[in-house]
Amino acid sequence: MSSEQVSPFAISRRQMLAGLAGCSAAASPLLTPASFARTPSEHRLVVILLRGAMDGLSAAEPYGDAELARLRPGLALGGDALMDLDGRFGLHPALSPVSSWVGEGALSIAHAVSTPYRDERSHFDGQDVLETGGGKGASLRDGWLNRAVARIPGASLQTAVAVGGAPLLILDGAADVTEWSPRARLKLRPDARAMLDQLYAEDPLFDAAYKEAVALGKIEPMRGKDAAGVRGLAGFAGKMLSAEARIAAFSIGGWDTHRAQAATIKRPLGQLAEAMTVLRETLGAVWRKTLVIAVTEFGRTARENGVGGTDHGTAGAAFLAGGMLSGKRVLGRWPGLKDGDLYQNRDLAPTEDVRRYTGHALRALFGLSTAEIERDIFPGVTLGAEPGMLA
Amino acid sequence: MDVAFKTRAAIRFGFGLRPGEAAASDGDAVLAQLGRAGETPPSSVGGPDMGERARLISDLRDLRKSGASPDKLRAARYKIRDLLRDDIHRLIKHTVESPNGFGERWMMFWANHFSVSARNLALRAVVGRYAPDAIRPYMAYRFGLLLTAAATHPAMLLYLDQAQSMGPNSRAGVRRGRGLNENFARELLELHTVGAKGGYTQKDVRQLAELLTGLGIDRRRGTFRFFPNRAEPGAERVLGAEYGGEWRASFADIAAFFEDVAVRPETASHLAGKITAHFTSDQPDAKLVEHLASRWRATRGDLRAVAAALIEHPAAHASFGAKAKTPFDFIVSTLRAADAPPAATETPAKGMNRFSARPLRALGQSPYRAPSPAGWSEKAGDWITPPGLAGRLRYASLVARKLTKNVDPRRFLQGALADAARPKTKFLVTGAAERWEGVALTLASPEFNRR
Known part of the structure; x- marks a missing residue:
């Protein structure tokens, strides 16, 4: 803070927002947050961020690729242990709660996808690129979903709500984001209100947080033990989407499986399956107008490492679910796993920009134009033909 | 508003004022x-x-x-x-x-x-x-020493999975069919030393992971131990310098890397920025950052000298109030201001202490539970959220009602904030209907939650 400041406690809203942007990916201190937005469309979009780099080669194992057993002698499960997708790929058994969706065309995998982030393999930078939607060299400070909401005709920016602590960068930006957590409630006597109004009036950061806390004090808190868990989060998102919200975003962590991956990946995969199941249950009839996209900052090394885990890689997989899918089970072009096929001789090579899927989703669900998406939402992406994801 | 050095020293550079404790005067x-x-x-x-x-x-x-x-x-x-x-x-x-x-x-x-x-x-x-x-x-002392101590403690070796990493061509690696894990090497560069913009490549990470093999734990004693038979044979090249290779693998090769990376200019800049942000503002003053970085370079990472560079620079004082306290710092400074009895911090017979550890967990910052290797966020916007502030209000009234009975709120305000109290807060505290309300207003005030 520089010397132009008048009072030591006066910080402009602008400075505060500048401090916010770009930091939320690193460490979200409170509960897993979620964000919502209203639009006039009847369609629903759920974006699930898989923080920590999901191993796409385990989640949707390319058991038909003969190289896999050589690269992953300890980790590859083999066709018999998997739930087959198309004779080449199989779902990890921890995803069994949603395995029946494949047959009905409600679950697809986009494989060998990545963001434009390359080579440094840092979670924090990778998640920033994933959330801001930037291309190479683009330094965007607000979330791509936020920019999309701002361009959807009739979308109401003031209605974005985030659950928990820090708002997701994916919806962070020009829109006012109010936050809500299952636990915090604020009940104040009228005279106490009047005192606190004055106490915070001169400090924009505290004033904004206080006013939103008071406004949200009326929201009914979630009940039950799992209020803060993935089940609670997905259930809450489903409830919001069944009412007026049309876009929801939240994240599931625990994917950074450097060690003993055979055991450690089961929990996050199970949580992903649970989140999708709860969403579908809660959404009921609206499910057929819903698209769920689960994306991660990057994939993991093609070879297992020395301790039964995998390290940070490049291309991974994205999950697509909902009632709007084409029914094609595995999307994208498979690059192969021969040494020469791998990116830098270590990672699954990306053959598709994951932003093409999210971009086409925004186009189909909310009517954004190709030009808007290529220029404003995902600078640097070439949208091209629909990748076969939607019906 | 000009605030006395003693007030700044206690609030900005310490854990706040405490009745009966002399604040540093220079x-x-x-x-x-x-x-x-x-x-x-x-x-x-x-x-x-x-x-x-x-x-x-x-x-x-x-x-x-x-x-x-x-x-x-x-x-x-x-x-x-x-x-x-x-x-x-x-x-x-x-x-x-x-x-x-x-x-x-x-x-x-x-x-x-x-x-x-x-x-x-x-x-x-x-x-x-x-x-x-x-x-x-x-x-x-020297940052190289601190780095070596942190990087060889069993807690760190367990946390970043280093305890199990082995050179794939080492004797133990070949025998047990084990190999490398990059996790520690990557965080060591990205988070602990040169920083994400420190100019290293994937190859450096890989080479460093090889160099670090051998760091392990004596599980019986619970101490650090170097296992030469886990160390990858041959020399490694990290950030342009070569380590080990000629003789039998030894911890000295790894220690040499720690000492080298500790004094790199990228490390100096990364840490100077982080220290400055921690003590002064989420948007640290560039001149102040450079002042710390140059002291780091001049003293080869002498941490006491770097701390002195921070305290002595006017820019470290000019932005007083710009930084928000994290929940840990808020609760600790509250208990200090309230001159809380020992019972407020002791381990209770069951569960967590209702005046300290339990509210800290409710505010989202349970000690020893940082969410990632990057540690706790300390950005104001991550903590001064609607639920975060609602939680602080609740805690302020708990402390005010239970721990500061019969305390004159005006004296409490003076003891907690001295000349950092704003006129508005003084006015509200003086006019509070009940004593505890005045105390709660002090603890909930923006200036008590800032530094």
Whole structure:
């Protein structure tokens, strides 16, 4: 803070927002947050961020690729242990709660996808690129979903709500984001209100947080033990989407499986399956107008490492679910796993920009134009033909 | 508003004012707090030593192997749980009671920089002893020394999976069919030293992972041990310099890397920026950052000299109030301002103390539970959220009602904030209908939550 400041406690809203942007990916201190937005469309979009780099080669194992057993002698499960997708790929058994969706065309995998982030393999930078939607060299400070909401005709920016602590960068930006957590409630006597109004009036950061806390004090808190868990989060998102919200975003962590991956990946995969199941249950009839996209900052090394885990890689997989899918089970072009096929001789090579899927989703669900998406939402992406994801 | 040096020293560079405790009146007095905190022996702040902690883990492992009854297994797990509970309360208590505010802040900064977290049972048993052993004794000396201590402590080796990494061509690696894990090498560069923009490549990460093989744990003693038979044969080239290779692998090769990376200009800039942001503002003053970085370069990472560079620079004082307290700092400074009795920080018979550890958990910052290797966020916007502020209001009224009965709120305000109190807050506190309300308004005020 520089010397132009008048009072030591006066910080402009602008400075505060500048401090916010770009930091939320690193460490979200409170509960897993979620964000919502209203639009006039009847369609629903759920974006699930898989923080920590999901191993796409385990989640949707390319058991038909003969190289896999050589690269992953300890980790590859083999066709018999998997739930087959198309004779080449199989779902990890921890995803069994949603395995029946494949047959009905409600679950697809986009494989060998990545963001434009390359080579440094840092979670924090990778998640920033994933959330801001930037291309190479683009330094965007607000979330791509936020920019999309701002361009959807009739979308109401003031209605974005985030659950928990820090708002997701994916919806962070020009829109006012109010936050809500299952636990915090604020009940104040009228005279106490009047005192606190004055106490915070001169400090924009505290004033904004206080006013939103008071406004949200009326929201009914979630009940039950799992209020803060993935089940609670997905259930809450489903409830919001069944009412007026049309876009929801939240994240599931625990994917950074450097060690003993055979055991450690089961929990996050199970949580992903649970989140999708709860969403579908809660959404009921609206499910057929819903698209769920689960994306991660990057994939993991093609070879297992020395301790039964995998390290940070490049291309991974994205999950697509909902009632709007084409029914094609595995999307994208498979690059192969021969040494020469791998990116830098270590990672699954990306053959598709994951932003093409999210971009086409925004186009189909909310009517954004190709030009808007290529220029404003995902600078640097070439949208091209629909990748076969939607019906 | 001009605030006295003593007020700034206590609030901005320490854990806040406490009745009966003399605040530092000049820069030397602030730095003396660092010296004294650094000399606090591990045994007096760290609880049971690593040997005892290792025994708890091996006892549990033995019970599991021998197929002991569920009751016995549970009892062994509870011992570890209770130890962590004690560790949490011990940390809060020491921080509240220590007269060496700046030293304790410096300690917490480095413990969060070299973050570890109680992710599994073994880590739950050892995290409490990590900072007392590996951070506090080294934090007023060369950064290379601190880095070496942190990077070789069993808690760090467990947390970043280094304890199991082996050179794929090492004797142990070949025999057991094990190999490398890049996790520690990557975080060491990205988070601990040169930083994400430090100009390293994937190849550096890989080479460093190879160089680091051999770092391990003596599981019986609970101490660091170097295993030459796990070390990848041959020399490694990291950040342009070559390490090891000619002779039998030795820890000296790794230590040489730690010393080299500690004095790199990228490390100096990365850490200068982080220290400045921690103590002054989420948008640190560029001149101040460069002042610290140049001191770092000139003294080859002498941390006491870097701390002196921070305290002496006017820009470190000009932005007073710009930084928001994290929940830990808010609760510690509240208990100090309230001159809370020992019972407010002691481990209760069951669960967490309702005046300290429990509200800290509710505010989202349970000690030893940092969410990632990057440690806790300290950005104002991450903590001063609607639920975060609602929680602080609730805690303020709890403390005001239960711990400061019959305290004159005007005296409380003066003791907690001295000349940093705004006229508006003074006005509201003076006009509060009940005493406790005046105290709660003080604790909930923006200036008490800032520094």
